[in-house]
Amino acid sequence: MESFKKYIAEFIGTGVLVVGGCGTAVAINTVTRSMGGHTPTAATIVAIALAFGLSIVAMAYSIVNVSGCHINPAVSIGMLVCGKMSVKDFFGYIVAQFLGATAGAAGLWMIFGSNASLGANGYGDSSALHIGAVSAGIVEVVLTFIFVLTILGVTSKVENSKIAGIVIALALVFVHLIGICFTGTSVNPARSFGPAVLQGGVALRQLYVFIIAPLVGAVIAGLVHKFLIADKS
DSSP states (O other), X not given: OHHHHHHHHHHHHHHHHIIIIIHHHHXXXXXXXXXXXXXXXXXXXXXXXXXXXXXXXXXXXXXXXXXXXXXXXXXXXXXXXXXXXXXXHHHHHHHHHHHHHHXXXXXXXXXXXXXXXXXXXXXXXXXXXXXXXXXHHHHHHHHHHHHHHHHHXXXXXXXXXXXXXXXXXXXXXXXHHHHHHHHSOOSXXXXXXXHHHHHOHHHHHTHHHHHHHHHXXXXXXXXXXXXXXXXXX
């Protein structure tokens, strides 16, 4: 029953992240286009980054005591590499996160009445800077490395528990501020999966980058964190 509660918490948390973060991105971009704009402005980038960060804050202080509030397969694989979760829970979390993200994207489809844009990540013409697949992959590896390393660091000490949610949220805001113009910022395979699967087309064809690259970045972060902690001890 305890494991089931963890998976439900991860399902809910990931769904909220997609609705809050991707929903804000879709809404703001729709308004921007209706006003004749075609590229992100500084204000829209900050607003979208904050939406993702605030979604983390809301969930961190709601479900952290149930599941740890990973709501991201990259975070879960980082925890697995560091030996901070079991293989059984890892797979349970992954399934819950992907299902939650898909449910969140389905909610956006119902809210906006269309699946033409659900906040999917992308490169090429789907990128504000029109970067290629390789560049997009590098961006996602680096940003996920930063994000997951921050999470592993701040959660490694019990005394950080009261501020961990805020630190993690700010780290997510930070990587979004960097990455939105490049890829829309994934750093989360589930967050990319839900919108892309329901949106289809180019978003679905490009999805592999936003599954593989964040996982690679997270594994590297887990190995680096493990090395630093072992070296320190």
